[in-house]
Amino acid sequence: MSVKDKPEELANLRFILEGIRSKEGIIGYILRNSKSASVDLNDPAKIIDYAMLSAELLETGEVATEIFDVGLINCVVIEGNDVKALSLVMGDQRLSIFMSKEVDHNKILKELDLTRHTQRRNERFKQNNEKSET
Amino acid sequence: MSEDIYANALKTALTEVRNICPDITRSFIFTKDGIIIAEAAQDAEASTERAIYSFQSLIEKADTIGGLNTFLVNGSKGVAQISRVNNMYLALSASKKADMAFIQSVARIIIPTVIKLLENIASTPLKSTFSPQNLIVENLTGLLVGETAQIDNEILKQWSKNLNNARIDEIEIETSDGKIARCKVKAISEREFIGKGLIRIPEKISRTLEVEKGEQLKVKPIIPEGKKYER
Numbered sequence: 450m451s452v453k454d455k456p457e458e459l460a461n462l463r464f465i466l467e468g469i470r471s472k473e474g475i476i477g478y479i480l481r482n483s484k485s486a487s488v489d490l491n492d493p494a495k496i497i498d499y500a501m502l503s504a505e506l507l508e509t510g511e512v513a514t515e516i517f518d519v520g521l522i523n524c525v526v527i528e529g530n531d532v533k534a535l536s537l538v539m540g541d542q543r544l545s546i547f548m549s550k551e552v553d554h555n556k557i558l559k560e561l562d563l564t565r566h567t568q569r570r571n572e573r574f575k576q577n578n579e580k581s582e583t
Numbered sequence: 584m585s586e587d588i589y590a591n592a593l594k595t596a597l598t599e600v601r602n603i604c605p606d607i608t609r610s611f612i613f614t615k616d617g618i619i620i621a622e623a624a625q626d627a628e629a630s631t632e633r634a635i636y637s638f639q640s641l642i643e644k645a646d647t648i649g650g651l652n653t654f655l656v657n658g659s660k661g662v663a664q665i666s667r668v669n670n671m672y673l674a675l676s677a678s679k680k681a682d683m684a685f686i687q688s689v690a691r692i693i694i695p696t697v698i699k700l701l702e703n704i705a706s707t708p709l710k711s712t713f714s715p716q717n718l719i720v721e722n723l724t725g726l727l728v729g730e731t732a733q734i735d736n737e738i739l740k741q742w743s744k745n746l747n748n749a750r751i752d753e754i755e756i757e758t759s760d761g762k763i764a765r766c767k768v769k770a771i772s773e774r775e776f777i778g779k780g781l782i783r784i785p786e787k788i789s790r791t792l793e794v795e796k797g798e799q800l801k802v803k804p805i806i807p808e809g810k811k812y813e814r
Contacts, residue, residue, distance in 0.1 A: 498647040509641040510656045516634040517609055517676035519658030526657070527641075530649030547648075 462539060463487070465560055466546075474552040476532060479503045482541045490547065499534075502527075503545035506536040526554055537561065589701055593621035596697040600689050606681035608661065612673050612694070615642060620671060638665055638672065653690075666690035669698055715757065715801035721776060722796050723783035729767075732756070733783040734802065736770035742804040753805040756782070762792050765805060 466478055470489060477490030479500055488496055510525035524537040528550060535554045536545040539561070546557060597610045601623050611622035617635045638654075645651035651672075654665040663676040664686065673694050677686055716738055723733060732754060742751050754768040766788055771777050782802055784794075794800065 495647065498644075502644045502647050505641050505644045509637045509654070512634055512637040513656045513663040513676075514658045516631070517656075517658075517663040518660065519656060519663050519676055520660030521658060523657040523659060526653070526655045527645060527648065527651065528653040529645055529647075529651060532648035534648065 458540065459542070462542065462544075466544075469546065469557055469560060472552070472557075474549040476547040476549065478544065478546045480542055480544050482543070499545070499547060502534065503536060503543070506534065506545060507538065507543055510536070524558055590621050592701055593694075593697065594623065596694065597621060597623035600693060604677075604681065604685055604689075606678045607686070607689070608676045608678060610673065610675035610689075612668070612671050613638070614671050615639070634674070638674065642672070662686070664690060668695050671698070715803040717799055718780055718782035718802050720789070720794050720796050720798045720800060721781040721783045722789070723785050728785045730785055730787055731767040731769055732785070732788065733769055733771040733776075734781070735777060737778070739768070739770055739804075746804070746806060749806065751804045755803050755805055756784070756788070756792065757801040758792050758794055759799065764788055764791050768804075 462480070466480065466489075469475060470478065476492075477488070477499075479490075480487045481503075486500075488500070490496055490499060506525050506527055507522070510522050514520060514522055522538065524535060526536075527534050531550070532547055533550050533552070533554060534545050534547045535557055536543070537558075538544075544561070546554075548554065548557070593612055597612070601607045601610060607623075609623065611631060612620045613635055614620060617639050619631060619635065622631065641654060642651050645654075650667070651665070652667050656663040659679075661676060661678040661681070662683070663674070665672050665674045668690070673690055675686065675689065716734075718734060734754070739751050743749055752767055753765060755763060755765050757763045766784075771781070771783060776783060782800055784792075789795065792800075
């Protein structure tokens with residue numbers, strides 16, 4: 450389900466991302482939708498490489514869910530020798546967070562899941578309101 | 584131990600792992616080149632090629648983060664994971680209720696151990712090394728032909744190159760109905776037969792395999808004993 454993100458939800462997500470960004474071991478993040486992208490990485494020279502990897506992560510994740518029949522993607526994690534990345538879809542936004550291997554990505558995921566939960570709750574609230582109005 | 588036995592051993596390992604943990608829905612091992620080495624027996628046929636192509640692309644891009652060690656997709660119904668095992672990749676999927684600790688043990692301990700054991704037991708090339716060459720039968724007659732087949736020198740050179748310049752003296756020939764024979768091999772010397780995708784075989788071998796001129800055969804090299812193939 451694709452839902453247009455409300456400005457306040459996006460602002461909330463950015464606020465949470467700022468919090469995550471300040472944690473030790475976080476290398477940066479790429480947040481993008483079909484029209485724009487926000488990039489905040491320690492090493493700007495790697496923006497293109499990380500952006501390509503970020504796009505590939507969710508694409509491969511989608512292929513994998515289809516081939517292996519594991520349902521809808523909750524999140525995707527890739528771990529290399531130096532760095533790992535967590536990718537997920539939040540409404541219209543596609544987010545990848547890059548971090549050192551020592552960082553517990555599950556904790557990051559929990560923080561983000563809270564945002565997703567708020568988004569879903571707001572969507573349901575909006576839908577219920579629309580129903581009651583009709 | 585032949586490459587088929589190697590692949591079978593891996594397939595058996597994957598299938599046994601699945602028997603122990605039925606929550607594992609699919610598993611296969613592939614190389615960076617996209618060649619599937621072994622796949623566990625599975626209930627449903629599913630296209631692996633598309634997944635492999637996609638994984639290959641990801642593996643390339645993962646150079647940015649120091650290569651791909653693990654790729655995990657957490658889905659609403661289960662998980663899919665790719666893990667690097669030596670120079671290969673193990674892909675497996677499991678249902679939501681699967682014990683993730685066991686999945687990690689499979690990826691990090693069990694399969695790497697099986698691969699290491701197989702490589703230690705016999706220095707065996709992987710299935711990816713050679714897919715059989717399809718060649719057309721041409722009769723080889725003469726007084727001194729003995730039991731040696733002849734194929735293009737280019738093919739012998741290529742095989743040799745893939746085997747760290749090992750000398751290829753022997754080949755395995757397989758007919759379309761599964762008959763197999765081994766014989767010595769050397770390069771085709773007569774110019775009129777070179778570069779035509781032929782295998783010239785003496786009458787004795789033709790009779791053993793029950794093949795005639797013009798038929799297609801699968802031909803692959805036999806790796807010299809003790810030759811370690813370095814991937």
